[in-house]
Amino acid sequence: MSLRSRMLLQRVLFALKAHNVRYRQTSGAGSVLWETPVRPLCCSNRRHAPAPASTGPSSLSFRSHTCGELRSDHVGQKVTLCGWVQYLRQDLFVILRDFSGLTQVLIPQEESANNLKAALCGLAVESVVKVTGTVRKRPAGQENKLMPTGEIEILAQNLEVFNICRKLPFEMKEFVKKSEALRMQYRYLALRSSQMQKNLRLRSQLVMKMREYLCNVHGFVDVETPTLFKRTPGGAKEFVVPSREPGLFYSLPQSPQQFKQLLMVAGVDRYFQIARCYRDEGSKPDRQPEFTQVDIEMSFVDQAGIMALVEGMLQFSWPAEKGPLQVPFQVMTYNEAMRDYGVDKPDTRFNMKLIDLSEVFSSTKIEFLRSALSQSEGSIQAICVPSGAKHFTGKDLDVLKQTAKAQFGQELSLVLVRDDGTLKSPLKKLLSVPETENLLSRAEAKPGDLLLIAAGSLRVVLPLLGNLRLQCAQLLESHGLSLRDPSAFHFLWVVDFPLFLPKEDNPEELDSAHHPFTAPRTEDTDLLLSEPHKVRGQHYDLVLNGCEIGGGSIRIHKASLQLHVLKNILKEDPSLLSHLLEALDSGAPPHGGIALGLDRLVSVVVGASSIRDVIAFPKSFRGHDLMSHAPDTVSEEELKPYHISIKWPTEQRGGGGGGGSAGK
Amino acid sequence: MSLRSRMLLQRVLFALKAHNVRYRQTSGAGSVLWETPVRPLCCSNRRHAPAPASTGPSSLSFRSHTCGELRSDHVGQKVTLCGWVQYLRQDLFVILRDFSGLTQVLIPQEESANNLKAALCGLAVESVVKVTGTVRKRPAGQENKLMPTGEIEILAQNLEVFNICRKLPFEMKEFVKKSEALRMQYRYLALRSSQMQKNLRLRSQLVMKMREYLCNVHGFVDVETPTLFKRTPGGAKEFVVPSREPGLFYSLPQSPQQFKQLLMVAGVDRYFQIARCYRDEGSKPDRQPEFTQVDIEMSFVDQAGIMALVEGMLQFSWPAEKGPLQVPFQVMTYNEAMRDYGVDKPDTRFNMKLIDLSEVFSSTKIEFLRSALSQSEGSIQAICVPSGAKHFTGKDLDVLKQTAKAQFGQELSLVLVRDDGTLKSPLKKLLSVPETENLLSRAEAKPGDLLLIAAGSLRVVLPLLGNLRLQCAQLLESHGLSLRDPSAFHFLWVVDFPLFLPKEDNPEELDSAHHPFTAPRTEDTDLLLSEPHKVRGQHYDLVLNGCEIGGGSIRIHKASLQLHVLKNILKEDPSLLSHLLEALDSGAPPHGGIALGLDRLVSVVVGASSIRDVIAFPKSFRGHDLMSHAPDTVSEEELKPYHISIKWPTEQRGGGGGGGSAGK
Incomplete structure (x- = not known):
């Protein structure tokens, strides 16, 4: 200079x-x-000409x-x-x-x-x-x-x-180095950064284009639905809002699901809303108690129609600087996703698919493999990490084994393929020559590669390898290898989910895999009476770079079918949804829809590590607004009109007395 | 046929x-x-072509x-x-x-x-x-x-x-005749009517065009602000939302006021949001606990700029079938509005302005008029109802007198001008000939007209006649006269409001006329120290056909001035707004904005009698959702995570014991 x-x-x-x-x-x-x-206003009440x-x-x-x-x-x-x-x-x-x-x-x-x-x-x-x-x-x-x-x-x-x-x-200029707590407290300063300005503006633009697509191109109607709603019984994640009528509470809904379906019954035909939703995840870390979804519902449409609509919407609204978006997106069944990626939201930016080795070891003499194969849903599965043997340190390998053990209770067998093609593995001595050859050929393992092998029930082995696959990708990248293009956007539909899953606490009973309003696949409908666990739903998830960014379904539009699902399969009290059942019986059209998680979508698009980077005023890790100090104390006096009082935990109901019984 | x-x-x-x-x-x-x-889905997971x-x-x-x-x-x-x-x-x-x-x-x-x-x-x-x-x-x-x-x-x-x-x-076909309660319970059927379909679609279109105008024409950024916020101390109209931390509550804000200002401090430059707002009006009838406002804030702008923006937005988004909108809108000062219409939101679709008769009666011998003129702010005001004498029945006249008496504690003098020009009035004998002539000429009263005369303090007489003016318009229309064109849309800006008003319960102290963030008019700034009650604010209200549909202001952007207003004039504890004061001191640009009540605006545009007709799922008169039965009971068990319990009013704190004291 x-x-x-x-x-x-x-x-x-x-x-x-x-x-x-x-x-x-x-x-x-x-x-x-x-x-x-600043600038003197014109003295008369008629104003001067606006700026140029x-x-x-x-x-x-x-x-x-x-x-x-x-x-x-x-x-x-x-x-x-x-x-x-x-x-x-x-x-x-x-x-x-x-x-x-x-x-x-x-x-x-x-x-x-x-x-x-x-x-x-x-x-x-x-x-x-x-x-x-x-x-x-x-x-x-x-x-x-x-x-x-x-x-x-x-x-x-x-x-x-x-x-x-x-x-x-x-x-x-020191700001970025400060703690996140400080940056949240002075959020209005953090927002001055060019990155945050870009994120907020990109979000606004994206939403604007989505609206143009839905409203102007496809005739959708933007309808606002209430956020002061009735509490879903057992809806543990719904915030309650006391009303001034003693004992009566509104709740903040997790989604406008019921309202969007009622709008279809009402003949609105095509509804969308950029909807604020609420979820009280209590002690879960990194939660946003309020979030936004792009909420869509259509009548007289099938799964293909909704999928085409969403593809068109994303293509139309996609930021130009991120390159054009190819449609249609790839489609994968739930079974394929689990089989090949061990997860229902695969990151398809890289390969490293799961490999079924069960056949390779079908007549093995290795005891733990034999025993694994003999159990119900027993299988031997592997992933082949390209140049994993070359790049992974002993510590890396330990971390992988530890994940398997700690999170999945599963042993992991490692096979390192040396540069000269020889193997380094505890299994080496146990493997027969044809087994070794079959293994390497089936896994397409090349010198320098690493095989991770897990044997056991598919229910454990697939998610385990799905998890390790992502962990290996991170490890390879931490060693400087580029596996996933950070500028690539891989959209993927996952379809044909099971309609019901065994309840976690009682596997004899069934729970909705997504929600009780999802329609079964046509050809599986008869199974609802005989083998409901085999029924696949008309549900579709949208996945972007391994993040689930949306999900939707064709809904049940017949009251009789909805009643059967609620009462006979899910064993729920149908009277709690009587208004919906009644609505279905009053001329409900076939309909379906989807909800996209806007915060998550935008964060993937801008490459942010947290959705907090695409929200103007997010809550902290613990759900606090560190700038204004929300939530905050409220005096008992101010709570009076709502007929509630605080029960301090140290008192353990002692002083408070009759609250519980009074509630009846 | x-x-x-x-x-x-x-x-x-x-x-x-x-x-x-x-x-x-x-x-x-x-x-x-x-x-x-309905229609068999393609069996493969790849889907068939969409509809034509x-x-x-x-x-x-x-x-x-x-x-x-x-x-x-x-x-x-x-x-x-x-x-x-x-x-x-x-x-x-x-x-x-x-x-x-x-x-x-x-x-x-x-x-x-x-x-x-x-x-x-x-x-x-x-x-x-x-x-x-x-x-x-x-x-x-x-x-x-x-x-x-x-x-x-x-x-x-x-x-x-x-x-x-x-x-x-x-x-x-019987539906329209049913009670509103029934129509609310079966809202999804009520929404099938062509009128409700039109209302929802017009609303969606109007909002879409507003967004296009703000985003695409003027570079505004659509930013979502939190609805789980900190309770405003004394914010009696804010719903509380208990958190899972004992004694800590979020609240649902009445508007994003603080956030929009903080976004300006953050350099967002131009913000808008179609914002959900909440107001707990308790026992007030015909309330919607949640409503929607078009929320706008801009930096580096003056009052004229915001007004031009809103005019442009309404012109741009105005439904074509309602005819073109002329801009700029008429502007009136608060004082002019009170003087001519007796209200700060005049319906300018018809004339019938207030007439000051004080001069006419300056030397009157009529005792009650003399006495009225002699009091502080004493005045004699009238409205001349065209052909009121001809059309109003005795009962009509009684209703008007009763309104004056019951709502304003004020006597009303009636003067009917007969077709032959003679008067019928209790005042007739008391009026001198020149007084009669002056009165008729000042009021421009023609045969068949009716004069309503009120004498007293301007503070009572102006609002009284403002009220009677509207009542007379309704009465004339009920007699078949067309006074207000139902297809006319008269937009009006009202400006130069006082910045502060005497507190209702303690007229010695001042309250903000709108909110404490409104900037004073430049030329009135010095009065803030000496005579704050004389200060006019840079506030503007937007009125449509006599409905206030929006209000906004240029904000105070200097921390020192904001502190003075909060602490010295409003006598509030400034520490409660410390984050805002701190933000103003960290480089706040000059800024201002406006909020339009979307529900009200749309209801005037479509000619609906209630905002419930432009909301898909409104709450009832009493704030209930009659379809889903919200608000509803919640078990004490479900309230446990929120550390609150219900205080039943019949118990009168008796059984509940320590609740109140435990809260300390």
Whole structure:
């Protein structure tokens, strides 16, 4: 940086060009109660003409341009920018920032502009100002190619200080290094980062395009559904909201499921809503008690129709800078996903599929393999980690074995294929020559690869290897291998889920795999009477890069079938859903829909590590708003109208007395 | 209706044209558990091609057209419609309905179609079916001009019954006559009416256009703000939401006010949100505990900018069928509105302004008028009701006097101008000749008019006459006079409100007229120290046909000024808003915004008498969801995780014991 020559050049330029600098500084001293207001309003109640631009980001504004838009085309124009002081450089430049970027403001050096110079040089970082000046080309060699506005600078002619930044909890440039708690407490500062600005704007744009697609292209109706609803019996994850009627509570619903179906019964035909949903996950870490879903429901449609709609919507709304999206998306059955990836939301950005070795070992003499195969649903499965033998350390291998043991109660057999093709494995001596050959050929293992082999029930072995597959991908990447393209977006439909699953606490009984409103697959309908556990549902999950970002189904639209599922299969009291059953019997059309998790979708799109990075004011890990301190105490007096009182846990019902019985 | 000739014509037509009727009826008998599912899904997990249309209201659907779109252009086309059986006519026609309208389906009469005929004739009203057939021109003379599809009918060739409507609580055509409670309980049936379908669709369209205007035209960012927030101290109208941490509560905010301002501090520049807001109005009737506002905030803008933005937004999004909207809207100061209309949200669709008669009676001998004028802010005001003397009955006049007495504690003097120009009034004998002449000329009273005169403090007299003005308009209209054009939309800005008002319970102290974040008008800023009650705020209300549909302000962006208002003027504890004060001190830009009440706006646009008619699932008059029965009881067991218990009012704290003290 040739500062000297730069300053010389400036002097020459100044000498050549007379500036008519008007200088109006607001009274910014700390002693006055408030500074001269920004800009006098017209005194009459009829107002003056709005600012020059009538559309675009600077319409109706004090500025003529944003801080990110000036280019060499604008040279010679008089412009007005508003923004924050990013930093000052050597009493020569003020770098001004707004949401759109940075612009360099040149501080006039000539004597006639002494007041302006002093005011500019005295600006505290993060103060908010308006600068009027002329766009100049930067002197040759002084361009900044890394800065979109790096070809130009603004020669300041006028400054208005809107607000002096008096107090920052820390230097802005130190901000990223601070604890997340501090960044959450000063969320309004964290949001000033270009990354957060981009995330919020991309989210807004994405949602806007989705709306255009649904409303304008396909005739959907945006309908708002209530969030003060009736509590679902047993809905342990629903927040309660006391009403002023003693003992009566609203609840905040986890989704508008019932309402969207009722809208179909109501003949609304095509409904969508960007819906706020609530889930009280209590002590679970990293929870957001409120989240947003893109909620869609259609009448007279089948599974293929909903899938095509969602593909079209994502293609239409996909941010241009992320490259075009190919449709249709890949489709995989639940069984295929479990078989090949050991999980119902496979990350298909890389291969490393599960390999069934049961046949290889069908007549093995190895005792633990024989015993595994003889058990119910017994199987021998493996994954082959490319160059895993080469790159994984002993510690890596221990971690994998430990995961198997701790999370799945399962032993893992490792086979390392040395560069010379020989094996290193506890199994080595036990394997026959044909077994070894079959194993390597079946697994397509090459020198340097690592085989992870698990033997046992498919119910354990598949999820185990599905988990290790992802862990191995992370390990390989931590060793510098690129396995998953961070700019790739692999969408995948998973279909043909079982409609019911055995209850965790009582495997004799069945639970809905998703929810009790999912329709069975047509050809499985008869099984509902005989073998309900074999019925597949018309349910579809949408997976992106191994994250489940949505799920939906064709719903049951016949009251008789819905009643059978509730009463005979799920053993639930159907009277709790009587209004829905009644609605189905009043002329319900065939219908189906989907809900996409917007926060998760956007976080994958922008590559954020947490959904907190795509939410303006997220709750902390523990569900707190660290800025305003919510949740907070409320006095017993203020609780009175709601006919509730606090039961402090230390008292253990002692003092509180009759609460429980009074509740009857 | 020449039914005979019609049937004859049909026979001829059928004889001329051979129909290849395929007939597939689903097993609709009540004895089977469920009927054959709608449409077999492709067996493979790869799906079949979507339905013909790829965009529009019938895209991806079982139907080819909606029930409202077929015209004579479509004659000869084979179409598929899906919808509800509106009614059957003489075993000849099924009238099919969907959201878009009605289509007449002709039942084939030839013998070869006996099965199809039987199925169609046996359809229960409100059953859901798919009909395939050919579009025919209706026989000459049989067209229905009142029906958009009245030129055509569909000759049915195939029927699929999706769902039989087995049970309706009442006949659909009787529905409008039923009690609102019943219509709320069966909301999904009420929503099938063409009016409700129109209302929901117009609302969706209006919001979509607003979003396009804000996002696409002016670069606004749609940001979602939390609804689980910290309770505002003293925020009696905020619902509380217990958390799982003992004694800690979230609250549901009445508006995103704090968040929108923090977003400006965060540099988001232009924010909007169609925001769900909550207000617990307890025992107030006709309340909606949740409602929706169009929430807007902008940086680097003044009052004129926000007003121009809103005008542009409404013009852009205005439904075409309501005629174009003229901008800019009329602007009126608060003082002008009170002076001329006696209210801060004048209905400017009609004149009948308040008339100041103080001068007319400045030297009157009439005792009660003299005494009124001599009191502080004493005044004599009137309205002249055109042809009120002619049309109002004695009972009408009594009602007006009673309103004055009961609601305002004020006597009202009536002067009826007879057709011959003579007066009928208790005042008649007391008025001098010049007074009478002045009165009539000042009031521009013509024969047949009615003068309502009130004398007293302006604080009472203006609101009284403002109220009577509206009541007189209603009375005139009830007598068949058209005063307000029901298709007219009069938008009006009311500006220059006082920033503070005397507290109702303690007039010595001041309260914010709107909220404590409103900036004072520039020229009034100095009065904040000396005479705060004289300060006008940079606040603006948007009024439509006499309804307040929005309000906003330029906000205080200096911490020092905000602190002064909170602490010295409003006498509030500023520590409760410390995060906001801290934010203002960290570089807050000048900013302002507005919030429009979406439910109210839409209800005025569609001419609905209640906002319940523009909300899909509103709460009842008492805040209940009559369909699902919310709010509902929750067991003490389910309240346990929230550390609260119910205090039953009959127990009067007796049995419950320590609740109150335990809370300390």
